[in-house]
Amino acid sequence: VLVGRWRNKAGAAGSFASMARSAQRPAAWIVISLCLLGLLWTQGTSSIGAAASMAAASTQQKIADAILTVTMSAFQMLFFLLPGLTLAYVGVTVYQSRDRMTPKAWAGLLLLAFGSSVIWALRVRALDSMDAPSPAAHGAGGAGKPVGPVHSGEEVLKSDGTCVRLADPTKEEGAPLEEGWQQALAKSMTDAIKQGQEQVVMVFSRQGCPWCERQLPVLQRAIQRRAEGGGQGAMAPPAVAAPTAFVGAAATSPPPGGLLFAPLRVFILDAGEFPYLAQQFRIEAFPTSMIWGSPGVTPLVARGYLDDDSLDEVLRVAALATPETGDEPAKPRKKGLFR
16 A cells, blocks of 8 residues: 555645646747847947947056947947847757647747747848938939937037037038938038148047047137137147048148148037948947048047147147158057057
8 A cells, every 4th residue: 555655645746746847848939039139130220339438548448448449349249149040949949849839839930930030030121110221322312301419510610609409510500400411411521621720529428428528619719719829739639640531632722831730620420420431440338529630641540639739739739740642551559559
């Protein structure tokens, strides 16, 4: 009798364990499906932000940039490989358990694959519609439907001494913006750089960057000093040479005295509104200022906040630089701690 009761209890325990294993399979499929759908949805829309704040010392900036670059690369690799690994794991699991799958399980799997394909297609179309066209492929753009508030534009000095930001320099202040304003702004920059009559500064910024907000008054004061014929500072900024782009053949000679006394044009470019330019110039820190000189001269790049003296000095260096001559390729000039 005791032996029979023990066998009955053992059989009941085995049945309970088998039921538990059977119940775990649907739960595992649900968890895998949710993970796969979440990865497909967030892979293209999530972005790793750049540096949250800029250190005051240039050495700390270098260390922070290196850490952020490694971290971003690791996260990008993770988000790139994880969906494929998940799909491979699901495929292997389905293949191994194909003999035990019921028609309902096959139908659910097909429905899951179809839903994932639809989400992927919607994500691709959404990213394609958000990407702005390259300014080199299109002109200034014609009339279109109005657009909402923008954060990029040229800082223009008004007659009362204040500055206003014009997203489309071809339009007057207060004029409604239309589609094509990005191409108009980019064309104004390229024309100013190629003509060589004005010194151009491009500043890459992003929303929520406190150092970008602190940099704006410094740029506005520099515009006012140039308009009044002010002098230059003496402190050296942390600047490096940037790859030449937008630089055409010298169409016109600089004004008398060189670009050092020419009008200063400052263009603020939001990284979210000009992602192709931020990627082209490999912008990783905000703010990042690109200071242009005469046509054919490699521009200087200053990462991080610049005070008045530092900005004046880097403007002076870029304005007095001359294009490289000779058959040897131009060697990038390196200045400061960024090498």
